[in-house]
Amino acid sequence: MSEFKRPQDDGDFQVNFTQLKPLMNATEAYYESSRCLFCYDAPCIQACPTGIDIPLFIRQISTGNIDGAARTIYTSNHLGNICGKVCPTEVLCEGSCVYNHQDIKPIEIGRLQSHATTQAILADTKLFEKLPDNGKKVAVIGAGPAGISAACELRMLGYAVDVFDAKKHPSGLALYGTAPYKISNDDVLREMKYLEEQFGFKTHYSNRISTREEYDNLEKDYDAILLGIGLGGTRSIRIPGEDLTNCEGATEFIETLKLDHINANIGKKVVVIGGGNTAMDAASESARMGAEEVVLIYRRTKLEMPAYDFELDLAKGVGVSAKFNVQPVEVLGEDGKVVGIKCIRMKEDYGDLIPIPDSEFVIDCDVVIRATGQDKQRGLLDVLSIKYDKAGRIAVNEHFQSSQEKYFAAGDAVNGGAEVVNACAEAKQAARGIHAFLNDK
Ligand SMILES: Cc1cc2nc3c(=O)[nH]c(=O)nc-3n(C[C@H](O)[C@H](O)[C@H](O)COP(=O)(O)OP(=O)(O)OC[C@H]3O[C@@H](n4cnc5c(N)ncnc54)[C@H](O)[C@@H]3O)c2cc1C
Ligand code: SF4
Known part of the structure; x- marks a missing residue:
């Protein structure tokens, strides 16, 4: 049974979705940073996909050099603030902190990262000097973590950059997908504004680029094109009744919740189908929106669930x-x-998952949320004649260049769906790939 009451106004919503990792004040940050052992060959750095020099920025915080800490973070990861809040630190940097071996609470790296970067954003601190403009132009399709990260890196390298996004706001799933108890919309958009002003790329929102003609025009006007298009809508599971009212896809449900808050469609009894992190988010969010009962159903065993344990624990909590x-x-x-x-009960039979005969049963509910993965953007890739693998992921070489030499790609569209930090890391490499390509390196 959920302990949350249905929020009646935005104040209630904020209470139900209180930040799990609230900002530290200066004293907390000082004490927490003082615990760091500044390990040689620090495992926390190895565990960070963007390779942030974590002991360095923690030392900078502990010595009061907050601008220096923010610079250290942003040098490796252009979305340093968002990542501090939404990264699964439990399995990345904090999960690898040496304190875990001694059963001592690991350093709260994510919150320290948010502490330093939030101060830089609030003070509008100018952290970087860009290279002079080099006269070349790059178009970025998608203003999600991949697109924005690539845009920042390309501006650093002196390119003029135009970013196009189908949606009204930047940051892709960081805004439209991540759970409100991890980061608020205001926090996401504040970092986006900071980056846009700091790096000076141009943005064109509500601007889907999808036809051959539109890409022909871009090819004429730009030296290279970066695809940071992410994935599509929730995949159909092809069962009868999927089109009934109140049976919806998880990403669509979460997007409405993120934008409309209390006006999102919440049932009394919700069944969430799926075993990934998105299923955990949709279930937790339904409970926090006051659904009386929320049931997750997954066709395999608990051990086979792709969701992180801490996400399942959050939902159960x-x-x-x-x-x-x-x-x-x-x-x-x-x-x-x-x-x-x-539903029907399933069992493993020599590695195959098979239904148990006569084991059907019914769960009464008034909302079903399908967290069954996202479609890939195959239609667009066909328009561009760009190669993709069997799973629909854009095929790229080690420089993140696609089968069409002018097109590079990064983020979910390439890795099939990972985390914000992976999109940031890949996009930085893709931007450097573009730089090498345009300079014959
Ligand atoms: C529900 C949910 C919760 C998540 N929670 C977390 C979390 O807590 N922590 C975490 O690290 N990761 C989380 N993720 C994963 C993370 O959000 C993604 O890995 C990340 O956003 C991928 O970035 P991207 O830029 O590749 O794609 P996206 O974020 O999807 O951005 C793609 C952008 O491209 C735009 N676009 C697409 N096609 C076109 C076109 N033709 N023309 C113009 N624009 C276009 C889209 O509008 C979108 O803005 C979550 C994902 C989901 C679905
Ligand atoms: S592993 Fe932990 S203690 Fe060591 S440098 Fe990283 S955060 Fe500090």
Whole structure:
């Protein structure tokens, strides 16, 4: 049973979605940074996909050099503030901190990172000197973490950069997807504004670029094109009843929740299908929105769940229950609306997952959320004749260059769906790939 009441106004919403990792004040940051052992060959650096020099920025915080700390972070990761809040630090930097070996709480690296970068953003501290303009232009498609990170890096290298995004706001799933108890919309947009002003790339929102003609024009006007297009909408699971009212995709549900807050469609009893992190988020968020009961169903065992353990614990901590080895068969409806979901129990049979005969059962519910993965943007890649693998991921070489030499790509569209920090890391490399390509290196 969920302990949360349905929020009636934005104040209630903020209470239900209180930040899990709130900002530290200066004293907290000083004490926490003083605990760091400044390890040689620090494992926390190795665990960070962007390779931030974590002991260095922690030492800078402990000596009061906050601008220096922010510079250290942003040098490696252009989305340093967002990543400080949304990164799964439990399995990355903090998960590898040496204190774990002594059963002592690891250093709160994410919160220290947020502390330093938030101060730089609030003070609008100018941290970087760009190289002089080199006369070349790059178009970036997608203002998500990959696109924005690439845009910053390309500006540093002296390119003129135009960023195009289909949506009204920048930052892709960092805004439209990440859970509100990890980061607020204001925090996301504040870092976006800071980066845009600091690096001087131009943005064109509500501007989907999808036709051959539009790309022909870009090819004429720009020296290279970076695709940071992410993934598509929630994948269909092809069961009867999927099109009933109140059966929706997780990314679509979460996007409405992120933008409309209390106006999002929440049921009394919600069933969430899936075992990934998005399923955990959708379940936690439904519970925090006051759903009386939230049930996760996953067709394999708990051990096989792709979600991080801490994400499952977070969901359970707000009253979500989980059923394993259960597969949905049909979404049941009355008058066009969801009234339940028919499921069947599953078992492993020499590595195959098979249904157990006569084990069907029904869970009554008024909302079903399908967290069953996102489609790939194959249609667009076909328009561009860009090669992709069987899973629909853009095929790139070690410089993140696609099969069409003018096109580079990074982020979810290449890795199939990972974390913000992976998109940032890849995009930086893709920007450097573009630089090498345009300079015959
Ligand atoms: C529900 C959910 C929760 C998540 N939570 C976390 C989390 O807590 N922590 C974490 O680290 N990661 C999280 N992730 C993953 C993370 O958000 C993504 O890995 C990351 O945003 C990928 O960045 P990207 O730039 O590749 O793609 P996206 O963020 O998807 O950005 C792609 C952008 O391209 C735009 N676009 C697409 N096609 C076009 C076109 N033709 N023309 C113009 N614009 C276009 C889109 O509008 C979008 O803004 C979550 C993902 C989901 C779905
Ligand atoms: S592993 Fe932990 S103690 Fe060592 S440098 Fe990193 S944060 Fe500090």
